[in-house]
Amino acid sequence: MVLWLVPITINMQDFGGKASKINVPVEKPVTPSQVAFVTFYAPQDNKDHRTHFDDSTYKDLSKYSMTNIADYCSYHGFAFFFRNNYMVDTVNKAAYWGKMDVVKHYLDAGYEWVVWTDIDVLFLSKESMLDRWLSRANSTQHMAFVTECTREEGKFGTVRSGFFAIRNSKIGRGFLDAWKDTFAEFKGNWNPEQEALEGLVKKEPWQSAAYVVPQDGIHTYLGCLHYDPNPISVHFPGFDKGAMKEYHEKYKHTKKKKEVCELISRLEQDSIGSLISDNPTPVLIALNASYDSLITGHQLKSVFDKYPGYTKIEMFVGSKPYSYIFHDSADSARQVFEVLDCKESVELGKTLLLAYANELPEFPERPLRIKEDIEKLDGIFYFPRFVSLEEEELLTRHVKEQGESGRWEILHQRSVQHYGYRFDYPANDVDRNAIDLDNEIVQLPEWTRNILGRYMQLFPHLPKPNQLTMNHYIPGGGIPYHTDRHSSFLSPVLIFSMASDIVMDFKSLDEKVTSVVLERGSLVVMHGKARYEYQHAIKPRNVDIIDGLVQERTERWSLTFRTIRDGQPCQCGTILCD
Incomplete structure (x- = not known):
């Protein structure tokens, strides 16, 4: 529904206030919005129309990031709030009626007036304004009201509470007029709070429901925030169930x-x-x-x-x-x-x-994964996608098939197989006599030739590897800091990774650690300083943080290629040399 608001002039003196006019020109149609009339303390700042929750009754609202009635109403879909007064027979509460007359000029027949109050006050009291109005209404009006009225009742704490909604604004106006007449003698005591009232009538756009909540029981409704569902987020006349659910969520x-x-x-x-x-x-x-x-x-x-x-x-x-x-x-x-x-x-x-x-914490240092950054480590050569994905998957299948032969040697955090020469872990050296577990010479698998061939094309001046260790890591596995034994192997050492990315740490002689991402399908060549002066490790854990993202580890296989030293002692002279 689109509502045209026409320019009007209202003389506030008619409602007991000082002479003043409110001009509200409207240049174009506006979409209706929802307006909440909330009984509470008077606004402490009329320019902002914000009333702060400063009573112990409402202290729990701070849990919901609400500090005032404006926040509360806005949170529940109301575009505005304004202070009303008790709808009871007290001399100093007549302000309500003048305000309602002002607002009524902006409501057409498509609007609904919703009065939300304690059932005890509204339905059960012999003095209720509803009873007075119904007693005056003719049978047609009475029937219309009954047809158009919704009543709900519940019990929150010790107060019986609920609301009724008059679904037709024309009937609603009649009800409000009858109610207002009851307080005609009190008009002279009303202070219109001019600035706030101007803000109310100028507020755009409007919607099709106006709420009137008496202060008698408002703490009851705010208290209902502890209940599921809370009534303010549920009872939105004119809203579909999806919207009600959305507000409650x-x-x-x-x-x-x-x-x-x-x-x-x-x-x-x-x-x-x-x-x-x-x-x-x-x-x-x-x-x-x-x-x-x-x-x-x-x-x-x-x-x-x-x-x-x-x-x-x-x-x-x-x-x-x-x-x-x-x-x-x-x-x-x-x-x-x-x-x-x-x-x-x-x-x-x-x-x-x-x-x-607002302020940012210190984030974990990211491991290197760009080739140019990784190769700043002296002696490291890195090839992110050394073989195609299809070749990598084929190599992974070969490794798994080799594993079915039962040749895996189970270590603390990984499993290994050796080809060419077996590594004696207790002695931390190559066993040149016992070539493998069965004392038989096992040549490097045929399916490793393509990898070694490409490597030799890139590094023809370096020795060709003649020893292979296949490694199988499960999530949580790793290998401690170490340097491949100088007296056993020449430089370089090659690592080809399969099936999963992994973070490998390199530690220099001065204890500086650099973390590097070895991507699946990659080859890293550790030569010279990287071979002899750096220790490398894979920390035993289930996840790595790569590019700021937590990445869960999966099964990983790797091929470590080395060249056996021919008996000549290592001459590197570093403290890591054996």
């Missing part, structure tokens, strides 16, 4: 947000205000999306990288139950926030709760 998510923010504040030992911004920033916090909540980096990235402005994600393992999503601007982040916040995410299988980040 929003309330639950806001409550959850508050709880998570308090948790973050405790974890960071800092105020929530320093961590989370009320205004848009380029960085969003996914409050309930982290590896600790069983969300992987791949899942989280699939939610955000489809939107313009996305740049990266930073996740944590164990230390923080939330993640950071970076954008190229605050506006990009705001647009994503408006689309995804408090919405069900199919990718994550949960409702995503977002906030704007």
